[in-house]
Amino acid sequence: MPEPEKVTINLSVVDLGQIDVLVEEGYYSSRTDFLRTAARAQLEKQSEALNQIVRRRGLTIGVVHLNRAELEEHFQKGESLDVRVVGMLAIDAEVPPQLAGAVIRNLQVYGVVRATRAVRAALGIKERRSPAD
Template sequence: MMDLMEESRPDTPLALRGGTRSGDHEKITVNLGFVDLGHVDLLVSEGVYANRSDFIRTAIRNQIERHADITRQSVARNPIEVGLRRYGRAELESARAAGTRLDIRVLGLAVIADDVPADLASAAIASIEVLGSLQASPAVKRVLADRLL
């Protein structure tokens, strides 16, 4: 779950710590000015939102919905898998055996299974674009680094 923490530096009064995953969420950093932060805290204190994280998640969802047509048009132009997509060892071995390489495009969470060795990922994946988060072993991420779009 995303928890907001105030920074001690005055130029970044509000932040979510970046890069840490918990469950199906990923923490990100958000910097807000003092007035915006005050408005958020006022809405929380009035009971409109449970906490700062609730406000930010709601605001993000509202903006995603507001621009849903753009998302639909983009997905229609450039096919992309939406949601959670897991690539396991068997799927990558099948691609390699068939002499094909995968062009992976995911909006959401792409997971390359822990049992996938780096050499298999290198042989079976031509390119990878993830709008969201990629979970893979450090070794797999290293061999795919030059293929990330």
């Protein structure tokens, strides 16, 4: 699995203080542990809705990895790809931007894209400005 991504959130001082009390009392090992647990609980609570959305939109959950040979094969066959990912899209560094742009027709990534700046630009992926984006 890839390394976890960092996010930034704003909480009220009261919410943050309550989290700190729970951490100090040993309910959670850290603020991060509390927030990760809360996020997982909400995702589990909404799992049926998420599953329906994933099916309806034809999304892939997990990590999708694309390499040069695979994209060249699609290009040679005149095929294009619709890439819809919940998680991470990883495009190898040796993939030329022109090849990625020619083969990947539609792109939706809910999560993280790992690719060179040139490939990101060719696919119209904006650079993240801060960990909160």
